[in-house]
Amino acid sequence: MARTLFDKLWQTHRVCDSEGGADLLAIDRLLLHERTGGVALKSLAENGYTVRDPSRVIAIMDHIVSFKRGRGRDDARSPGGETFITETREMAKAAGIHLIDTDSRDQGIVHVTAPEKGFVLPGFSIVCPDSHTCSLGALGALAWGIGSSEAEHVMATGVLRATKPPQMRVHVDGTLPEGCSAKDIALYMISKYGADGGQRCAIEFSGPAVEALSVEGRLTLCNMAVEFAAFSAVIAPDDKVLDYVRPRVSDAVSLDQALAHWRTLKTDADAKFDHEITLDAAEISPQISWGTSPEESCAVNDLVPDHASAKALSYMGLQAAQAISGLPVDGAFIGSCTNGRLSDLQTAARILKGRRIASGVRAVCVPGSQAVRREAEALGIDKIFIAAGFEWGEPGCAMCFYAGGETFPPQSRVVSSTNRNFEGRQGPGVRTHITNPAVVAASAVAGRICAPSDLPARSKELVG
Amino acid sequence: MREKLLTHTGRSAVLLLDNVDTDQIIPSREMKRVDRKGLGEGLFAGWRYADAGARVEDPEFVLNRQEQTGTTILIAGKNFGCGSSREHAAWALNEYGIRVIVAESFGEIFHGNCIRNGILPITLSAEDIATLASVTAPADLTVDLVAQTVTCADLPGWQRNFEISGFAKKLLMEGLDPIALTLTANDEIESFFKKDAVQRPWVYSAA
Numbered sequence: 001m002a003r004t005l006f007d008k009l010w011q012t013h014r015v016c017d018s019e020g021g022a023d024l025l026a027i028d029r030l031l032l033h034e035r036t037g038g039v040a041l042k043s044l045a046e047n048g049y050t051v052r053d054p055s056r057v058i059a060i061m062d063h064i065v066s067f068k069r070g071r072g073r074d075d076a077r078s079p080g081g082e083t084f085i086t087e088t089r090e091m092a093k094a095a096g097i098h099l100i101d102t103d104s105r106d107q108g109i110v111h112v113t114a115p116e117k118g119f120v121l122p123g124f125s126i127v128c129p130d131s132h133t134c135s136l137g138a139l140g141a142l143a144w145g146i147g148s149s150e151a152e153h154v155m156a157t158g159v160l161r162a163t164k165p166p167q168m169r170v171h172v173d174g175t176l177p178e179g180c181s182a183k184d185i186a187l188y189m190i191s192k193y194g195a196d197g198g199q200r201c202a203i204e205f206s207g208p209a210v211e212a213l214s215v216e217g218r219l220t221l222c223n224m225a226v227e228f229a230a231f232s233a234v235i236a237p238d239d240k241v242l243d244y245v246r247p248r249v250s251d252a253v254s255l256d257q258a259l260a261h262w263r264t265l266k267t268d269a270d271a272k273f274d275h276e277i278t279l280d281a282a283e284i285s286p287q288i289s290w291g292t293s294p295e296e297s298c299a300v301n302d303l304v305p306d307h308a309s310a311k312a313l314s315y316m317g318l319q320a321a322q323a324i325s326g327l328p329v330d331g332a333f334i335g336s337c338t339n340g341r342l343s344d345l346q347t348a349a350r351i352l353k354g355r356r357i358a359s360g361v362r363a364v365c366v367p368g369s370q371a372v373r374r375e376a377e378a379l380g381i382d383k384i385f386i387a388a389g390f391e392w393g394e395p396g397c398a399m400c401f402y403a404g405g406e407t408f409p410p411q412s413r414v415v416s417s418t419n420r421n422f423e424g425r426q427g428p429g430v431r432t433h434i435t436n437p438a439v440v441a442a443s444a445v446a447g448r449i450c451a452p453s454d455l456p457a458r459s460k461e462l463v464g
Numbered sequence: 465m466r467e468k469l470l471t472h473t474g475r476s477a478v479l480l481l482d483n484v485d486t487d488q489i490i491p492s493r494e495m496k497r498v499d500r501k502g503l504g505e506g507l508f509a510g511w512r513y514a515d516a517g518a519r520v521e522d523p524e525f526v527l528n529r530q531e532q533t534g535t536t537i538l539i540a541g542k543n544f545g546c547g548s549s550r551e552h553a554a555w556a557l558n559e560y561g562i563r564v565i566v567a568e569s570f571g572e573i574f575h576g577n578c579i580r581n582g583i584l585p586i587t588l589s590a591e592d593i594a595t596l597a598s599v600t601a602p603a604d605l606t607v608d609l610v611a612q613t614v615t616c617a618d619l620p621g622w623q624r625n626f627e628i629s630g631f632a633k634k635l636l637m638e639g640l641d642p643i644a645l646t647l648t649a650n651d652e653i654e655s656f657f658k659k660d661a662v663q664r665p666w667v668y669s670a671a
Binding site: 012015016018019020021022024026028035036038039042043047049078080083084087088121123124129130131145146147148149150152153156157158159161163165194195196199200226227229230231249250251253254255257258261293295311401402403404420422423424425428 | 485551572580633642
């Protein structure tokens, strides 16, 4: 019988039936971070369990760490946040799991570091008490976000109990126009079908526009699947992915065996999905959110819809049918597990080179990991950001979400390369517009929301 | 041992919005300790308090209205509990006293977190939710998990069935520890790992 890629991944990890139609699934890797992983480690110890296989569990500090350059080992970005760092560190050491501490050269946002370090490989089952774990399906892995209790369950047993979800294929036909990215595919899809549109399905992204994406672009697309109410997202691994992971496989002995297995990881021609969506990439233009859910998004040059919710409009300080392009911005943020990778920073730097951000705008760039930071600095990208007036931060989740402490002021309008424009997400009253890194950079320069193509041209020497 | 839930009768509060995310249910700034406890006060902090820092209540927020005292059931729209995986949302609701949430659909991770924390998530149609929300006084609902039915004291003759997975039902009804339950299959788990280590050796070399 023809099977989907998701069917194959599920079957490979299925240990046995469990009650009520659920299965026990073997978990190849568990990632933890200090915000929701520390509490799982604590609960595990309190309940008298130990970690069944510590070599499969990796804890990374990302959520609460300070993003100030020269931060100390315990420095948090929110008052009292140090306790999440120090307690998670102690418990990770006691549990004997792999810890990537705040001062490690491998530190970074868990979903940025995991692919970089080969913690996720095609065909893996990988979970983390973090909703954006779906990002990692970009490498052809069975990856999904869980709660802290489930993380504890994985540590104690090596498996998770799960009911196989329905499946959806999102086929993206055609070619993305110049200036559009994976982020725009995601926001376009979510605005078209709603934030509930993924209906708790395991989604497979396919089609020429998906195949054309880089590995980093695919991570961005899969990252946003949870904003579409997906259970998980996956893309069949192709040569691009295999070339990416090959140098990251720690066990060179079984590499040939692994490659042979990975080449089977694709949906059979006649396999059936419960739902199918087809998008035309050619219809997509740079997207930006106007409201307080990712579904409240549209093209940068569109108007706020006539039927916009009064609650969202009031929070965002907007009116129905108002133009989004031209709205004055107070803040800009580039970073996060969505758009904090090297290619995202390179895209923004191409716009920022030889330009300055508008006066009165606070702009911050936080690379997604130490590896991204080092590569960006080797290419001189940090200097471009700093010369443009951006702050250049130390890796972590940073301003993607507010956890207390210093942030943009209430009612300020912020363009952000992140994933959530929820009320208060970046601080009390902060009006977040999520978009791609190029639009963030261009809007910071203009001091108002705009597409990169709306910026005045630079002289040839400046563009370089 | 967790608290068991077989039947529940309680007062409902209507929060008829779509896409209520877990950042609203428990804002990150309310997560102050590495702990499952002490979160009830932070529930809906951004909406519930006019001044969250000083804990000055906003009298307009539904749960602050006098007639809502003792609310144990929430009635919500589509995609309730979307967003962040933070189990703190379920812990905060539980500590506040919420035992049942009726919504058109749920964020998937939140749905699982509820079940593991003694909160019953019930999916009903938009039409049924509108009916419940139209009861002028806060409706008193009775949920029977055994029979999988919802009834409303203010809507005589109105009864709806709801779906729930066999495992979720068992977990809620028996207050089981899921880890202990899984470990009863330890032999199967051991033999799977042995076989799998031969088939996929690259998975078994440490990161």
